[in-house]
Amino acid sequence: MADFVDRVTVHVKGGDGGNGSAGVKREKYKPLAGPNGGDGGDGGSVIFVASANANNLLDYRFVPHRRAENGTMGLGDTKDGSKGADVVLPVPPGTMIFEAKGAVGETKHAGRLLADLRVEGDRYVAAAGGMGGLGNAALANKTRRAPGFALLGDPGEERDVILELKSIADVALVGFPSAGKSSLIAAMSAAKPKIADYPFTTLVPNLGVVQMAEYRYTIADVPGLIPGASEGKGLGLEFLRHIERTEIIAHVIDCATFEQGRDPMSDYEALERELALYASKLSLPIGAIPIPERPRIVILNKADVPEAKELAEFVRPEFEKMGLKTFVVSTASHEGLKELGFELGRMVTELRAKLAEEERERQAARVVIKPLEDKVRRRRRSDDENGSSLDFTVTKGTSKRGDVWFTVRGAKPERWVRQTNFDNDEAVGYLADRLAKLGVEDELRGKGARPGDEVRIGTGKNEVAFDWDPTIVAGAEMLDGAQLGARGTDLRLDEHDDTRAHRRTNAERRRQYHEMMDAKTAVREAMRKERSVGHWADPSVDDDRHDEQAILGGHADDDDAADEA
Numbered sequence: 001m002a003d004f005v006d007r008v009t010v011h012v013k014g015g016d017g018g019n020g021s022a023g024v025k026r027e028k029y030k031p032l033a034g035p036n037g038g039d040g041g042d043g044g045s046v047i048f049v050a051s052a053n054a055n056n057l058l059d060y061r062f063v064p065h066r067r068a069e070n071g072t073m074g075l076g077d078t079k080d081g082s083k084g085a086d087v088v089l090p091v092p093p094g095t096m097i098f099e100a101k102g103a104v105g106e107t108k109h110a111g112r113l114l115a116d117l118r119v120e121g122d123r124y125v126a127a128a129g130g131m132g133g134l135g136n137a138a139l140a141n142k143t144r145r146a147p148g149f150a151l152l153g154d155p156g157e158e159r160d161v162i163l164e165l166k167s168i169a170d171v172a173l174v175g176f177p178s179a180g181k182s183s184l185i186a187a188m189s190a191a192k193p194k195i196a197d198y199p200f201t202t203l204v205p206n207l208g209v210v211q212m213a214e215y216r217y218t219i220a221d222v223p224g225l226i227p228g229a230s231e232g233k234g235l236g237l238e239f240l241r242h243i244e245r246t247e248i249i250a251h252v253i254d255c256a257t258f259e260q261g262r263d264p265m266s267d268y269e270a271l272e273r274e275l276a277l278y279a280s281k282l283s284l285p286i287g288a289i290p291i292p293e294r295p296r297i298v299i300l301n302k303a304d305v306p307e308a309k310e311l312a313e314f315v316r317p318e319f320e321k322m323g324l325k326t327f328v329v330s331t332a333s334h335e336g337l338k339e340l341g342f343e344l345g346r347m348v349t350e351l352r353a354k355l356a357e358e359e360r361e362r363q364a365a366r367v368v369i370k371p372l373e374d375k376v377r378r379r380r381r382s383d384d385e386n387g388s389s390l391d392f393t394v395t396k397g398t399s400k401r402g403d404v405w406f407t408v409r410g411a412k413p414e415r416w417v418r419q420t421n422f423d424n425d426e427a428v429g430y431l432a433d434r435l436a437k438l439g440v441e442d443e444l445r446g447k448g449a450r451p452g453d454e455v456r457i458g459t460g461k462n463e464v465a466f467d468w469d470p471t472i473v474a475g476a477e478m479l480d481g482a483q484l485g486a487r488g489t490d491l492r493l494d495e496h497d498d499t500r501a502h503r504r505t506n507a508e509r510r511r512q513y514h515e516m517m518d519a520k521t522a523v524r525e526a527m528r529k530e531r532s533v534g535h536w537a538d539p540s541v542d543d544d545r546h547d548e549q550a551i552l553g554g555h556a557d558d559d560d561a562a563d564e565a
Contacts, residue, residue, distance in 0.1 A: 006165040008060045009100055010126075014156025015043025015068040015084035017130035018248075020138070022150040023076035035136040035146055041071030041081030043129030043156045048097060048163075050117035051090035055207065058164050068127070071153060074135045084129055092165055093120050094245045100160035102534045105176045110162045118245070126161055130154035133419050137428070149427035151419040155462075169207060169220035170348045172246035173299075174271055176262075179254040180301040181221045182206055183331040188219065188341055200452055212338075215345025220246060247351050248344070249275070250297045255315075256308035264300060264315045297325050299340065304330040394443045405454040406444055406468070413440060422464075441470050 018040030046068050060066075069084035095117045098110035115124035133151035140147055173181040174519065189208030251271060253264045275291055298319045302314035312328045320325040325343060329336035353500040390432040392410025413435060420431045435441065455468045 006057060008057045008163050009160055010060050010157075010163060011065045011129040011160050012043050012046040013065075013067040013158040014127035014129040015070040016155050017041070017043045017132040017153030018071035018073040019137035019153050020150030021074035021076060021079075021356045022136045022148060024146075035140050036076055036078050037135030037137050037150050038074030038076070038079040038081065039135050039138055040074045040132030040151075040153045041083045042132045043071045043153070044068030044084035045125050045129045045156075046087045046089065046115065046127040048089050048091050048095070048115070048124045048126055050093040050095065050120050050122040052093065052120050054090040054092045054144065056092060057095070057165055060163060060330040068129055070156075071129070071132045073153075074132070074150070078135070078137050080135075081132060083132075086129075091117060091163060093118060096164045096166060097124055097126065098162040098164060100162045108160055108162060110164065111454060112237035114161065116233045127159065130156040131415070135433075143349035147426070147430075149421060149424045149430065151427075152421055154415055154418050158169075165244045169246050170217040170351075171219040171248045171250050171344055172251050173219060173221050173250050174253035174275075175266040176254060176267055176271075178257075179252045180331055181252045184252060184301065184329070185219055185221045186330040186335075187334060187337055206213040210341055210344070212341040212345045215342065215349065217345060219250075219344075237536065246294075247355070248295045248297065248347055249291075250299055250344070252301055254302060254308075255300050255312045256302040256305040264311065265318060268298065268319070296349070297344070298327070300326060300328045302332075303328045303335050304328060304332040390438065391438065394440070394447050396447055401406070403454075405456055405465075406447060406449050408440055408444075408455065408457045409459075412438065414462070417457045417460050417464050436470075437455075444468060445470075455546075519560070 009476045020040050021037030023035065023037040025036040027033045046066055047407040066087055066089060068087045071084045072081035074081045096113060097115040097117070099112045099114055100108040101111040114126070115122075117124060131154040133153045135150045136147040139150070173184060175181050185206050185208040188212050208219050208221075210217055210219060251268055253267050255264055299310075300316065303309040303312055309328065309330075316326045316328060327336050327343070329340055331337070392408055392413050395403050395407050395409070397407060416431055416434055421427045449455070449468055451469045453468050454465055456463055456465045458464055
């Protein structure tokens with residue numbers, strides 16, 4: 001039989017977004033036809049889903065690290081990268097997901113509640129995938145015609161979470177240790193729990209499915225309770241949390257105990273006292289029945305022992321006077337189990353119908369506003385460029401030595417920093433433009449920042465620190481101290497004043513050809529006139545045949561010999 005695991009720590013990591021492409025389109029007679037780099041694909045996410053096919057958290061104990069697939073890089077011809085595959089992790093209904101707290105290497109403890117997956121189909125994205133970086137085609141606009149950079153993919157979310165299963169069963173069997181709860185489940189269902197004659201044999205809940213004619217329901221064996229369990233004595237809190245999601249509470253009372261000071265009525269009162277104390281500290285979700293108001297049933301067990309049966313028949317009228325349905329049973333001889341099974345089935349059916357009706361009424365009165373689905377990701381993501389001072393915060397820090405720095409926090413500026421390739425000056429300049437447009441520089445001035453002060457953006461390994469100088473012109477705007485134009489433009493693509501691509505007509509080609517030939521003729525005529533007056537010598541003409549240093553000189557003897565001949 002597999003172990004029942006109801007609490008485990010899982011490390012989840014969303015997939016990283018793919019990098020954008022900085023490709024340039026190339027055509028015949030037009031080697032630089034503009035940017036055409038595609039966007040990187042988004043990373044996959046790690047998603048927990050409540051599934052009826054899962055009954056415990058055992059798989060996550062053996063494989064606690066779960067990671068989604070990365071997005072692929074964008075390509076040329078504006079080909080976007082593919083999105084990474086999501087990792088869907090099934091968990092039993094009733095699983096609560098907490099933020100894991102604790103230092104590295106230490107045992108984690110549950111922090112803030114992140115999700116409560118009560119109903120089959122409930123989903124929670126535990127680690128979102130990173131956003132893919134934009135390619136230079138998406139970054140191009142009227143003023144930035146040819147970006148020579150692309151954005152990097154955003155890393156996926158990474159964190160530790162604690163999964164805690166609070167058993168969802170129709171009936172919870174509660175009772176003192178060795179009251180016979182595990183034996184009762186084994187007798188009424190096909191479950192095979194561990195059974196022994198010593199207290200606290202059961203350390204984790206046992207679940208069983210009971211099929212009685214048309215009735216089908218689940219029962220949970222909540223491990224033995226002791227006085228003080230609501231205060232944490234023994235494993236009380238570990239036991240009691242499994243009662244939170246059950247709808248019917250069945251008291252299993254041992255009528256054959258020989259412990260001094262114990263009897264069926266005192267056992268029942270002690271169990272109710274612990275349940276009431278625990279319920280006072282419990283905050284239940286909307287729609288859940290408070291523990292004191294849940295239906296009760298009393299099961300007087302071990303009737304196969306003569307003294308126990310006699311005691312059970314004696315105290316039975318006392319419980320019935322309290323309005324509690326009471327059954328005398330024996331898990332050894334199966335006495336009374338059939339009647340008990342049918343009664344529990346009837347109670348479960350009635351309670352299910354009542355809860356379903358209340359849920360329909362709540363749904364009818366509830367106003368649900370759903371966000372519009374973004375079926376197609378915008379290529380330019382113009383909304384990502386917009387923002388205000390509400391999207392970030394600037395705080396001033398001072399060290400004991402008097403050093404001052406300013407920390408910028410916010411989803412947009414931190415993501416922009418992570419997506420910037422700091423080896424590319426143009427990309428750094430684009431980041432500066434985005435921060436200035438968002439209002440970061442104005443906010444720094446308002447906080448008293450001066451040129452040269454240290455500014456930090458981001459956290460952890462993604463933090464970037466730099467000396468603030470709002471007057472510096474970054475990126476492609478400056479080259480050797482000379483301002484060439486707006487950042488993100490390419491002079492090779494600006495062959496004409498017109499922003500459109502320009503092709504010469506045949507008439508223009510003829511006119512330019514004749515202008516070129518006329519210019520060459522004029523140059524030849526000017527050179528001839530200069531040569532004739534001795535201002536310039538043509539190296540292809542040997543003016544002085546007796547000049548041994550001339551390029552074409554040194555042929556006087558050959559010419560004289562030719563004349564004599």
